[in-house]
Amino acid sequence: MSSSPTSAQFWDDRYANISPVSNGKPGTMLVRFTEDLSPGRALELGCGRGDDSVWLAKRGWQVTAVDIAKQALAYAADNARRNNVEESIRFEQHDLSLTFPEGEYDLVTASFLESPVDFGRQRVLRKAAALVACGGVLLITSHGSAASWSDHRPSPFPTPDEARAELQLDDDAWQIIFVGNIERLATGPNGETGEILDTVLVLKRS
Template sequence: MSHEHHEVDLATMYSQETWDARYAESERIWSGNPNPRLVEHVADLAPGRALDIGCGEGADVVWLAQQGWQATGVDVSEVALLRAAAHAEDAGVEDKVAWERVDVLAGDELPGDMDLVSVQFFHPPVDRFAELTQRMGAAVRPGGHLLVVGHHPADLETGVRKPHGPDLLFTPDRVTAALPAEQWEVLAADEPTRDHPTDDGPVTVTDTVVLARRR
């Protein structure tokens, strides 16, 4: 879930109404390509059952299905999910995917017993970060993996994350602190950079990446 160059009311930024309206503004918001950190960290994992939280238009779910995963995408936006289903059908993987409208912040139940849970650029409120991270992690079966990717606070200096505000951006430490050591083995807690295209040319941005295996 990302809001670059798009002003969002923080009081309503997680609602279905906000995101349905956001997706309805154009035929496509995202590139249609899988998130690069997902590809980097999951490509070598044995396929199983995967859950993508905040799946948007479904590019990550489609990519997972193409790699042999049985993948479920959940999102708060019905508009996004309809678009995601069309993407899967166009890619010929509709029999390997499922879609559910889930409002994570409202406490909707997540599908469980997953070999992989991927959370790409979902930025919970600070006061609920640990709670929501643990609840999303609870969808991972023992031996499975949790991958959390977010925008790093260093990006405030680039000017491309203004709608988030400083509190919503997070470092790997915030994620790992929410994962009890007796339940999780942290395999990666990194801050890699990449080029991000803008109207004024590419900008170097920093990602927060945490990959953990449930014990």
């Protein structure tokens, strides 16, 4: 009987079988909640092919972009070079269940940092929150519902308030900017479309 894949194996295989070039669009929630922030130091957990990090770098941020998959980081580095922002992004490989980037950041963002292979997600997000500098922002976007074509169907999805509570943050040390579900139109692998919910947490450290 073969053993279950590790997170690193799963994501290395995933990125080895997709196009090295993405659509170039940053995440909707990243744009919505950070476009008015003054640039500083940003940390992106799970950078994938790098569109969010490239968008931040173009706006003047100094970005640390983290992923578990070597192939994803290679694609993201190529993305940065194509957009002439390679000097503004530092790429680091981390299995966040084992190692973590260092430093303090004015923005820490994690968009759909979810995996079918368990990696201790809530512990990772709590560690991420600890890296937010005073006055900095934590932005976490997660799946709040499943598309009709998806086989990812936890039952039930955590509510936004439950997702915030799982971070175990000191309420006196954090200001709520937004905690809720936001609806968006998603497109499936075969061109299907449907409305889904994202669970979005935007918190500012006092």
